[in-house]
Amino acid sequence: MAEIKTPVVIVGGGPAGAASAMFLAAHGIKSVIVEKERFPRYHIGESMSGECGAMVRMLGLEAEMGRHDFPIKRGLTVYGTKGRNSWFVPVMGRDDDWKLFPQHTWQVRRAVFDKIMLDAAVARGATLLRGEAVRPIRGDDGSVRGVVVRDSEGALLTVESELVLDCSGQATFLANAGVTGPKYTGNYDKQIAIFSQVEGAIRNEDGPNRDDTLIFYQKKYHWSWFIPIDSQAVSVGVVIPAAYFKEKKETKAQFLARELHELNPEMKRRIPEVKLIEETRSIPNYSFQVRRFGGKGFLCVGDSHRFIDPIFSFGLYVSIREARETANAAKAYLEGVGRDCANPFAAHEVQIEKGIDILEDMMDTFWEYPLAFAQMLHRVHYEETLDIFAGRLYERQPSNCVKAMRGLLKRERTYDSDDYSVPIGSRYHPERANIWVANA
Amino acid sequence: MTDTISIEEAVLDWLREYSEPKPASMDSETRLLDLEVLDSLSILQLVGYLEQRFDVNMPLEEFVPDNFATPKTVAEMVARQFDPAA
Numbered sequence: 001m002a003e004i005k006t007p008v009v010i011v012g013g014g015p016a017g018a019a020s021a022m023f024l025a026a027h028g029i030k031s032v033i034v035e036k037e038r039f040p041r042y043h044i045g046e047s048m049s050g051e052c053g054a055m056v057r058m059l060g061l062e063a064e065m066g067r068h069d070f071p072i073k074r075g076l077t078v079y080g081t082k083g084r085n086s087w088f089v090p091v092m093g094r095d096d097d098w099k100l101f102p103q104h105t106w107q108v109r110r111a112v113f114d115k116i117m118l119d120a121a122v123a124r125g126a127t128l129l130r131g132e133a134v135r136p137i138r139g140d141d142g143s144v145r146g147v148v149v150r151d152s153e154g155a156l157l158t159v160e161s162e163l164v165l166d167c168s169g170q171a172t173f174l175a176n177a178g179v180t181g182p183k184y185t186g187n188y189d190k191q192i193a194i195f196s197q198v199e200g201a202i203r204n205e206d207g208p209n210r211d212d213t214l215i216f217y218q219k220k221y222h223w224s225w226f227i228p229i230d231s232q233a234v235s236v237g238v239v240i241p242a243a244y245f246k247e248k249k250e251t252k253a254q255f256l257a258r259e260l261h262e263l264n265p266e267m268k269r270r271i272p273e274v275k276l277i278e279e280t281r282s283i284p285n286y287s288f289q290v291r292r293f294g295g296k297g298f299l300c301v302g303d304s305h306r307f308i309d310p311i312f313s314f315g316l317y318v319s320i321r322e323a324r325e326t327a328n329a330a331k332a333y334l335e336g337v338g339r340d341c342a343n344p345f346a347a348h349e350v351q352i353e354k355g356i357d358i359l360e361d362m363m364d365t366f367w368e369y370p371l372a373f374a375q376m377l378h379r380v381h382y383e384e385t386l387d388i389f390a391g392r393l394y395e396r397q398p399s400n401c402v403k404a405m406r407g408l409l410k411r412e413r414t415y416d417s418d419d420y421s422v423p424i425g426s427r428y429h430p431e432r433a434n435i436w437v438a439n440a
Numbered sequence: 441m442t443d444t445i446s447i448e449e450a451v452l453d454w455l456r457e458y459s460e461p462k463p464a465s466m467d468s469e470t471r472l473l474d475l476e477v478l479d480s481l482s483i484l485q486l487v488g489y490l491e492q493r494f495d496v497n498m499p500l501e502e503f504v505p506d507n508f509a510t511p512k513t514v515a516e517m518v519a520r521q522f523d524p525a526a
Contacts, residue, residue, distance in 0.1 A: 080479065080480060084479065085479050085480060085481050087481070097487055369500075369503065369504070370480065371480055371483060371505065371508075372484075372500040372501070372503035372504075373502035374480045374481070374484055374498060374503075375487070375498075375503050376500065378484055379484060379488065380500070387516060405501070406499055407501075408500055408501065
């Protein structure tokens with residue numbers, strides 16, 4: 001078998017992988033990115049939080065973003081049942097004195113954005129290997145020593161590494177290979193997302209908020225998104241219990257077209273004629289959490305170890321932000337830190353889970369206690385709620401807002417023993433999380 | 441000592457002035473959520489008014505639909521804040 005040797009091999013060339021490679025390159029560390037698809041390729045997850053935009057600027061890509069037709073996002077409007085009421089969450093940054101200031105971020109056609117990221121990673125010295133990671137290579141001590149890749153011609157080659165970064169997204173490469181701990185269902189496990197793109201949709205009126213994200217909900221766990229992704233196309237998706245979709249007995253496209261008109265009158269007003277310009281796709285069982293996602297020779301980044309729910313557009317942010325932390329942890333590991341530990345990435349994992357736990361607490365509060373959520377956002381914890389929406393999950397956390405959410409949820413989060421961030425599980429099994437099963 | 445009846449009157453006065461739509465008549469048992477007299481935004485406004493009027497702070501745990509079912513339940517919620525043991 002042909003062999004490649006590299007300090008770091010990155011499985012997956014999406015934003016988590018490309019960002020990991022770029023942050024590693026900034027530390028002077030070379031990587032090989034294994035990506036099976038030819039870019040540009042379609043992907044879902046099109047809206048950035050405020051701090052995601054900040055990450056993109058930190059990567060030095062703001063000028064490149066400006067050269068493309070990416071809509072500017074200055075906020076999120078949520079329309080309640082019947083479209084009568086709405087509330088607005090502005091995108092706000094924090095300055096060096098921790099004062100809020102209006103900020104903007106981007107909506108992106110992922111095919112274009114992901115190619116920008118991957119091209120930038122390669123330009124900064126990462127090697128792109130077109131192929132599919134087939135299995136991890138394990139040493140006698142159980143450590144991960146690299147991956148076996150099937151290249152675009154079907155030939156197998158080994159990529160030996162000191163560290164494998166799993167950036168494979170929903171495919172959860174290392175979890176599937178049994179390298180990590182168990183993959184549990186997440187709290188939104190029984191939901192399904194069905195999505196496409198439309199043209200001719202009516203956005204907000206011309207002005208700074210024209211291309212903001214809109215969320216419409218009909219009732220608990222039944223909502224849709226409206227995200228302009230360039231000057232012509234708007235990404236639309238419906239998220240509902242999978243059982244509801246099944247009982248309708250419609251094709252995905254039929255279901256989506258009907259729901260776009262029935263879910264909320266304000267959404268119907270904005271999409272008077274449903275002109276789908278993209279294949280209608282779905283992702284079931286998107287909610288999960290992998291325990292022990294780091295260890296000797298491996299670390300998962302982004303969706304490959306945890307995804308909660310798309311409602312507040314955190315996914316792209318979590319992936320890129322986590323990539324930055326991962327590169328720091330990887331640098332320490334490659335310098336020899338923690339090599340004697342059973343899990344050299346234990347502290348990193350706790351940090352990452354702490355941040356995502358805050359997002360989970362906010363999403364759960366939104367659904368379980370919508371009135372209290374409204375009171376927190378509009379009255380008693382305005383700034384701290386905005387911080388969570390933006391993605392400021394590490395500084396001054398847990399805030400009073402997060403503590404208030406945990407009080408409502410009767411949820412305690414402690415991180416000093418091995419059972420931190422216990423997977424909460426599907427809302428149908430509140431007392432424990434089941435093991436995730438495909439198409440459950 | 442503020443009794444529940446006078447809190448109810450304050451609630452009804454506020455609703456008569458600010459709620460949209462306004463039913464032709466309202467009393468302590470009017471189904472505020474069922475009839476859509478109140479929605480999430482006007483609930484926040486009503487609570488803001490009652491907090492100021494009666495000098496209480498409404499804890500987040502009280503922001504549940506049951507408390508806003510009728511003017512009576514709203515008044516009982518406010519009255520509870522005078523006597524947290526209740």
